[in-house]
Amino acid sequence: MSHQLGRLVSQILQRYFGEIVEKVGNDLFMYGIKPIGMIMKTTGLPRTQVIESLRTLLKFDLAKFESTSGNVDYKLLPDNVLVLIRYPRYLLQMKSKYGTEAELIVEELLQRAACSATLLLVSIANKYKDDTEKNLTIVTLKDTFISLATATYIQQAPVAQLKDGSDIPDLVQVASIVPDLDTRLLMQAMVNPADIKDNVYWKVNYDRFHQDFTDEIMINAMTRRIDDDAGEVMRLLIQEMYLSSSAWAEESNVVALTDLREHASRLKDRPLLQQHLEHYLKVMEENGAGFIRRAGDAGGGQYSVQVKWAARQLVESVLDHVVTERLGSKAARIFRLIRAKKYIEEEDIQKNAMLPNKECKQLTYKLLEEHFVSVQPMRKSQQVSGTQKGIYLYHVKLFDVVHVCREMCYRALHNLSRARSQLVSVHARALDKQRRVRTIVHGMRLRSEPQKNIDDVLETLTPPEVSLLAQVEKQLKQLSAAELELDRNLFILNWYLVYP
Amino acid sequence: MSAKSEDAIQDKIINAIKKIPKGISAAQMAAVVPELSSAELVGAINKLLQQGLIDLYKQNGTLIYKLKNQSTQQIVKGADNEEKVVYNLIEEAANKGIWIREIRNQSNLSNPQLTKILKSLESKKLIKAVKCVNASKKKVYMLYNLEPDRSISGGAWYQDQDFESEFVDILNRQCLRFLQQRADKIRNNPRGPIAGRTQSYATAVEVQKYITDLGISKVKLEVEDVITILNTLVYDGKAESNVYPDGSKVYRAIESLIPPPGLVQVPCGVCPLLHKCYSTGLITPQDCKYMTEWLEQ
Numbered sequence: 197m198s199h200q201l202g203r204l205v206s207q208i209l210q211r212y213f214g215e216i217v218e219k220v221g222n223d224l225f226m227y228g229i230k231p232i233g234m235i236m237k238t239t240g241l242p243r244t245q246v247i248e249s250l251r252t253l254l255k256f257d258l259a260k261f262e263s264t265s266g267n268v269d270y271k272l273l274p275d276n277v278l279v280l281i282r283y284p285r286y287l288l289q290m291k292s293k294y295g296t297e298a299e300l301i302v303e304e305l306l307q308r309a310a311c312s313a314t315l316l317l318v319s320i321a322n323k324y325k326d327d328t329e330k331n332l333t334i335v336t337l338k339d340t341f342i343s344l345a346t347a348t349y350i351q352q353a354p355v356a357q358l359k360d361g362s363d364i365p366d367l368v369q370v371a372s373i374v375p376d377l378d379t380r381l382l383m384q385a386m387v388n389p390a391d392i393k394d395n396v397y398w399k400v401n402y403d404r405f406h407q408d409f410t411d412e413i414m415i416n417a418m419t420r421r422i423d424d425d426a427g428e429v430m431r432l433l434i435q436e437m438y439l440s441s442s443a444w445a446e447e448s449n450v451v452a453l454t455d456l457r458e459h460a461s462r463l464k465d466r467p468l469l470q471q472h473l474e475h476y477l478k479v480m481e482e483n484g485a486g487f488i489r490r491a492g493d494a495g496g497g498q499y500s501v502q503v504k505w506a507a508r509q510l511v512e513s514v515l516d517h518v519v520t521e522r523l524g525s526k527a528a529r530i531f532r533l534i535r536a537k538k539y540i541e542e543e544d545i546q547k548n549a550m551l552p553n554k555e556c557k558q559l560t561y562k563l564l565e566e567h568f569v570s571v572q573p574m575r576k577s578q579q580v581s582g583t584q585k586g587i588y589l590y591h592v593k594l595f596d597v598v599h600v601c602r603e604m605c606y607r608a609l610h611n612l613s614r615a616r617s618q619l620v621s622v623h624a625r626a627l628d629k630q631r632r633v634r635t636i637v638h639g640m641r642l643r644s645e646p647q648k649n650i651d652d653v654l655e656t657l658t659p660p661e662v663s664l665l666a667q668v669e670k671q672l673k674q675l676s677a678a679e680l681e682l683d684r685n686l687f688i689l690n691w692y693l694v695y696p
Numbered sequence: 697m698s699a700k701s702e703d704a705i706q707d708k709i710i711n712a713i714k715k716i717p718k719g720i721s722a723a724q725m726a727a728v729v730p731e732l733s734s735a736e737l738v739g740a741i742n743k744l745l746q747q748g749l750i751d752l753y754k755q756n757g758t759l760i761y762k763l764k765n766q767s768t769q770q771i772v773k774g775a776d777n778e779e780k781v782v783y784n785l786i787e788e789a790a791n792k793g794i795w796i797r798e799i800r801n802q803s804n805l806s807n808p809q810l811t812k813i814l815k816s817l818e819s820k821k822l823i824k825a826v827k828c829v830n831a832s833k834k835k836v837y838m839l840y841n842l843e844p845d846r847s848i849s850g851g852a853w854y855q856d857q858d859f860e861s862e863f864v865d866i867l868n869r870q871c872l873r874f875l876q877q878r879a880d881k882i883r884n885n886p887r888g889p890i891a892g893r894t895q896s897y898a899t900a901v902e903v904q905k906y907i908t909d910l911g912i913s914k915v916k917l918e919v920e921d922v923i924t925i926l927n928t929l930v931y932d933g934k935a936e937s938n939v940y941p942d943g944s945k946v947y948r949a950i951e952s953l954i955p956p957p958g959l960v961q962v963p964c965g966v967c968p969l970l971h972k973c974y975s976t977g978l979i980t981p982q983d984c985k986y987m988t989e990w991l992e993q
């Protein structure tokens with residue numbers, strides 16, 4: 197676990213949970229596993245604060261505890277901390293796939309970390325009771341909740357179990373049962389939220405979202421490489437794949453052509469796809485970066501999705517972009533050349549890349565310096581001649597390079613986050629003023645005071661302040677957008693690292 | 697027929713014969729210079745025979761023309777023994793050339809003597825000195841009429857031993873343009889993706905023709921040369937190559953699998969100081985110029 201990750205994690209914790217939690221989190225990150233007493237000692241925080249922080253961390257799944265012989269040790273889960281900045285992406289996914297209700301459910305659930313179905317639905321319904329625009333009813337909310345649970349975007353939270361003779365609970369994963377919610381009871385609960393008795397807790401299943409993301413990336417890649425019909429074939433293949441293969445399999449089980457054809461025949465708006473399905477499969481197999489493979493001939497043909505390989509191809513594509521932007525397209529050419537040839541001598545690089553000797557050497561050394569390529573010295577043992585020149589073979593250790601790139605992402609994310617807090621603290625006064633004015637105006641609107649009074653309050657923000665605030669807002673937006681993009685980038689890298 | 701074109705025709709014939717050391721028949725020769733009538737051809741051949749450049753043999757009832765051994769033909773004129781030895785050594789090296797030190801080692805001649813002989817041979821236009829691309833100081837000798845091997849001259853990409861990177865860049869771009877013109881054919885092609893793919897492919901020969909027609913190259917580019925350029929496109933990630941069943945290579949322009957990822961969209965991703973940027977110190981994200989500029993865009 198790297199220093200860069202640590203910096204990023206503490207930056208995120210501070211932003212979402214404040215300084216104290218950050219202190220505890222950072223302490224845990226640095227030392228790995230620790231009991232409460234030790235945390236108190238190193239951070240110098242009082243016991244209550246440490247416990248409070250740990251509770252927050254545990255609640256959001258950012259840390260876990262382990263009990264060994266009566267002691268309870270805590271451990272931070274840095275990867276889950278990074279997930280915090282991915283929340284907007286989950287919401288977007290929900291909104292585009294299942295609509296506003298789903299988005300609200302997931303949002304509320306993410307905020308509460310874990311919640312019972314009844315309480316969740318009731319609180320959302322109450323919150324938006326007066327919102328005519330959204331037009332929510334408890335019935336639609338309930339239905340959406342059930343479809344989300346069926347599609348396993350949400351699942352039951354682990355249950356604490358006490359083992360005999362110990363007072364430290366174990367968290368046990370339970371199989372989710374799609375709940376049978378009674379609309380009438382929900383209606384009653386809306387009026388009287390205090391006596392909800394539902395005690396089955398739910399939480400968001402990140403993994404399911406991540407699967408969606410990988411699928412989406414593969415489909416888009418095919419669309420870019422061939423065309424949108426090919427992307428559609430990829431979608432069909434992936435759908436079929438989930439029926440028979442485990443979620444993060446390196447390679448899917450085979451999918452039969454007949455099944456694909458049956459699904460394709462339902463896509464009425466894609467006549468080309470129906471007509472040329474087999475051709476599409478063939479072209480994808482040969483020109484689709486190896487995403488799919490013909491696995492057999494039975495029943496007209498069987499295909500499998502090479503998920504691991506696809507992840508590799510995508511990661512390589514990320515790295516190519518990074519090298520291109522950092523060191524120029526010529527360096528990217530060399531990078532790719534070395535990768536294609538596996539092991540290659542300096543002279544051959546120059547010959548194949550068609551670059552002037554000097555430039556080529558410079559770029560190769562630059563690549564070496566930034567750890568995008570590595571070099572392997574070879575000794576010619578039987579050589580007799582006096583000039584014993586060693587051979588140096590260049591090659592790309594993809595796994596290592598992915599780690600290098602990941603570190604860069606961490607750094608970049610940290611820096612963005614840092615720049616953001618800087619921005620906020622520099623303009624703290626203006627932002628604060630804006631917030632106050634907004635609350636006042638909101639209150640006045642609710643009391644339906646005359647427009648003139650409202651305008652008076654609004655005018656306390658001077659024009660320069662208004663334009664400054666607009667600019668700050670734009671910059672904050674830009675920073676958040678960049679953060680999300682970086683997270684997408686990280687996602688691909690981590691996807692590759694999932695496979696050993 | 698002017699004297700000049702006569703020479704050109706003679707050269708043509710000789711080159712044709714050179715390619716096939718076993719000798720060629722009169723009919724084959726006619727195919728080489730189709731612009732000549734049979735009477736003119738006979739005239740040209742007779743001239744060559746007279747000059748002692750080619751020989752005539754009879755094989756299985758047909759007449760075969762062969763090249764006369766040049767060393768015996770030309771060196772005889774006023775050469776002494778040393779010159780012959782050196783000449784033979786150089787001849788053996790063929791179009792790879794031979795280094796002066798090796799000539800000296802093998803001929804056991806002293807340095808000044810050897811230099812003199814080489815000078816004299818050079819002045820008679822029997823041999824020439826060629827600079828080697830791999831080692832700029834190294835000169836190799838070869839027979840005057842030989843085309844230096846690619847390993848010596850570097851092929852089409854070298855002019856006077858200098859690598860012409862601009863020329864390569866231009867060709868690289870032009871090839872890509874050519875491929876891109878047809879790359880879209882694969883997208884939603886009404887005749888199906890396989891037909892579309894075929895239309896989006898370009899063979900190296902097609903590309904070669906396109907480049908030649910553009911007239912951007914002073915030297916004639918062989919298919920091999922064009923393939924070298926096309927391969928750089930593959931390494932650029934802008935094209936993929938495939939092999940047709942008949943063994944010829946085809947190329948297709950492609951898009952990268954993903955749009956530019958997040959890392960290269962932020963200043964830090966392309967920042968040369970990334971690895972020197974810390975929370976405190978001289979370079980920090982808090983007062984980073986790149987960051988500010990980027991935010992103010």
Ligand code: SF4
Pocket residue numbers: 611963964965967968969970971973979980981982984985986987
């Ligand atoms: S914060 Fe500025 S100096 Fe630091 S890495 Fe980013 S762009 Fe470079």
